[in-house]
Amino acid sequence: MVKFFFIYPPSADPTTPPLAFARIKGAVSSHLGSKGRFEFIDENQKFTRYVVDLGLSGKIREWIRNALETSLPNELRIELERASAWSEHLAEGLLKAMGTLKTEHLFLDISRYRFAYETIEKAFHAFSLAYYPAMVGYATARLALDIRSSAQAREALSSARLNPYLHYFEARVPDYEKADVLGISVVYSSQLLPSLTLAKLVKQRNKGALVIMGGPCASSLRSELEDGFGEFVDLVIPGDAEAFFQYLCDRGIELDEKAKSLDAAQTYAQGPPQQWFKEPDSRLDYSWAAIESYLLPEPIICLDITRGCYYGKCVFCAYGHREGYYRRMRPDQVVSVIKDIEEKIGCSKFFFSVDVVDPGFLEEVSAGLISAGLKIAYCLDARLEKRFAQRDFVEMLFRSGCRAISFGMESASQGTLDAMGKGTDSSYFPVILKNLFDAGIHVQVHLIHGFPEEPASALKKTIHFLHSFKEEITNAGASRFALLKGSIIEKNPKKYGISKMVKVGDLSLDYEYYCDMDTEYPSFETFKKTLFNMFPAVGRLTGSTTDYLIYAARYKPSELKKRIRRILP
Template sequence: MKTLLIYPPITDPTSGYHSLSYIESYACSKGFNDIDIMDTNIEALHYTMQPEESERIIKGIEKRRIYLENKGQLNKLEELELYYSWKAKNFDNSKLRTAIDVLQDEDKFYDYSLYRPAVEIISSWVSIITLLGFPGQFNGFSVPVNTHFNLYSIGDLTNEDVINRVSNPFVGYYNNVFMQYLNSNNYSVLGINVTYTAQLPFALYISNLVKKEHPELKILFGGTAIADVWKYIIDKKRFFEIFNNVDACTVGEGESAFVSILTNVKNNEPLSPTANVLLHPKYGHEVKEHIPIKYENIEELPTPDFNKLPWEKYLSPHPYIYYSPSRGCYWNKCTFCDYGLNFDSPTSPWRQYSLEKIVEDLRILSKNYKFIYFSVDVLAPAMLLKLAQRIIDEGIDIRWGAEIRLEKYWSVERCTMLKQSGCTAISVGFESGNQRILNLIDKGTKIEQVKETIKHFTEAGIGVQMMGFTGFPTESLEDAMDSVNFLYENKHNWTFGGLGTFVLTKGAIVAQKPKDFGISNVKSYKGDDIAWQLYYTNTVGGYDEDEEILVKGKGSLRKNHFERPWVGGVDSPHTMFYHDVFGTQIIDEIIKPNNLIEMEKNKPDLTVYLNGVVQKGIDKYPVDKLFNESSFAQFVNKYRDNGVGLDSKEIKGKLVNDLKFPEESNKDTKYFLRNDGRLFPFPKKMLEFLEFFNNGKTLNDAMNTLDFSNAELLSLFEYSVDHHFLTYVSINSEKDLLVSM
């Protein structure tokens, strides 16, 4: 009996996730050895970046752009499409191969002046291919839950037109690679892991596609996002409306459940009820409000085998694995937390491997993998210190990172031992810089202690990534700014991180005891059938009118150019790699390539390149006045802010009748489009300055050619370098790296 496990788009392309490897390893230990793993997330992305496929995509987009530019009137959705297709106009798809090479090459990867443009090219491409689906549907390597469609709406998740369109950027891969592979192998079971909500529409598309051609194939869904759908769906009887082409779904921990299903299939038995499994009603079992939940004895789990992941395809120079030596959280008190199948506490029950098992697993894994992230809610301090000592004693050569609590336990000496064992970076949920809010969260920490602890880690040479949020119930603007000020005042003791925004979910203590936290009117959003997030009203605190002050304060904390999965994203593989090489001085390395002013003083003939393109506008429709990604986000958020979640039909209905007619515009209007896809409607003089560097020029060339004063040139040059409009690296269409050093 053959089984295929797949990981669907769209998520991190820099490493494989560990869920399928854990499931496969456990099944093998129980005698099911004929299991293949296929990472369709990375394979589908690579397929779009092949020269012939990318050329086909660009030609199709160009044809559609010309049509829209010449149309007599545009609705708001067409405006958005024209905006994205205009930005794609001069994209050079031949640069993709060079960008991939930079990210996979061990030497080039660590040259940030090469790394940054490579990431910008890949990121721009991901934005461009959204034109095959809903324009702008991807936010990096994710899908916003509320965009052209609503991932919390059963109507949208069961709307085949919506699912097909969302998945259309990868339809060539599905038809020409995935289905051909599936058709050529005699699989009995197809398992699809859905870790993130963003993967859900792609997983549903694949299950629909496969079931039509192979109705006899047993299709299983599992993963965190599937468990969350079950956990948060308002009417559980409607669960299989979403998963109509799925035979069974595992919710919670899946090892035993998966083996139970495989046993049924192997023995030609009907799928039978078992813990953590929901069976499609066609098997004669009613979908109940509650099902038996089993938590694994994790000490009995085998060492995970990651060898079936396609390591040569990931956009990284090294393999990076996720290893889970514990499940649940030993603290398990935070009032905002709601993670896992937790029924009476913030997380699922706390369990941890024995020290001997962790050491033995690491001894085996370190033979093939140097970079290991302990993918857990949090690791217990005493165990972690003992583990560090054993790693040192046994000479296990790894680099590792983990999320930990900021306990007083972590002295400089103990942090130093972690560093000696290979710890390169940690992430910490400090949550807030205000003690009253920390107490309300029940974090169990003191802000002064947090300050000392992150200092100890930094002094030991371990990068500290800080995670917190604003907007917790009862928080005032002053409370929120305490968090901003804390991070700013201690900015030398953390590398990356920042402040998000509080989101209320129904399993959190806050939602269960709203009066204790000064909130009322707690309810699901109108239109959301899956109450992943809850709407509420503050009765105490709040600062809507002063939101801009806080937004500006948060922005001042930003040290990174990119979010996950790139360097700067908390706990991303690339961030760990850079921490390993550059340590706590990582920020200096990121800033260094932009210091062209100092370089010019020492090397006045340094060639500088334009990091983007000066591009002609659209005759009939001024580009900077088109409905764009920001306009669309404001439109959707206006309804969310009032407790309403729109579905795709409602969004379309509100936007298709809002028409834009051609305007008189200057045919010579130009814009600067940076390589990361950001548009800048600069004055003519600034555009003339930037365009001069298009094919590579020196500052001396500009002074000798342009009719600008030296003071003007130096001012524009410094501004352009600071905003990454100019760089001394260019990835050109001949796939060569042009570097002025």
């Protein structure tokens, strides 16, 4: 029997089973039937538990003590001394934290929730000091060596000092060394080093294994991974994994037939990108998942009711699979899938894991959920479209279970929005925000700092707007502008005031760039501080997370903001 292992690596959100596995399981099972033994392993969730267990067992505290007796760089010694002060109580704190995150009434006590989140973050911080200045966090990773080139990746792969995942996977690899096929889902760049680490370790023990990578990050670096790491990465599948498995099935090729699969994959990758994608359907299977092991008091399931972006004109964006067209699950399938998951798993909260949802489709889905009498809560990402200015539409969303929406506002300055190609009208923003607030739907807005040639006056206008609507907006987050590979700006940077752009490494998904900015333009740190003062946040209660959905389902926006402000200085 053929042994298939599908892996979701660290570091990403560890609170919910990866959606990719639920999709792949149905596709692969129908392709191979009883011929294969399939194992879907969430190494991201297991790695989180691994770090927590190091803290519970006292090993982190012991390592800190031993490290302080050695010769150390001054900055690291200071960090270790700080960690030493609280590590004595780390195990006790982690026990309380785990209990809080798994118990609803404790989870919803915001003071206890804050303690739990910060305690787990402390465990990750202390763990990371062994790889200083790397910082592996709860759902985040910042490595000591910025992996932006194949040379940097190879250096980290062979260094226990630079690679926080090496010891972990060395202990885990015996479970995989007899695999016939090892599939690794690389969604985010933070997952690249752990993915390559596992692939290399498996190939060292089993050269005959077929190692496949997929996911948006891997797809974006397909040629770089296959050419630069070909000795342990056999192929990278572009687009939706289930589309590739269907491609093999249609041609009568079994995945365990390595030579045929590799030849087919090359033909597939060189073919028209449209074949790499398919409409999401009702074939979702979460039966492999140990739902109770995730650090939430109740299950939350990701559901890709849409894939891709229906707009596709924002000049800065290169999110997800760039070649993919906008595709939607049928509204009746959305309802049937939710019913099925609710019956089998007992899940009533759903994270609509989408690039963006168009309002027309969202209206159809909402009507179906209401008609079916489903009592659920869900959150999603959307554009600030004029449709949200219609009160009846927003009230319908609330009745269907919508409790939180994350909007890519980017700016409140119409001039900046036009330069970005956003296609949104800022004059509608006030009524949209008021409608959502009145309906009881939480709103997060995301903003971009430092868009090329944006004047300081435009950013100040955005800040003034946010202040004017600080009650209607529950949370606001920001990121620095990044010149991304595959974006519209990349094709014509001078049009946007960029005088020079430099690719910093073959594995980098963005460029260093040069452009003139207003000398009075506020720094990113100042902007973030301004946002936090207006929209304080605790832990992962930042609008577009599973943790937040649980709170949004219980508390109205104004009530949650009061509770957060009550516990902060």
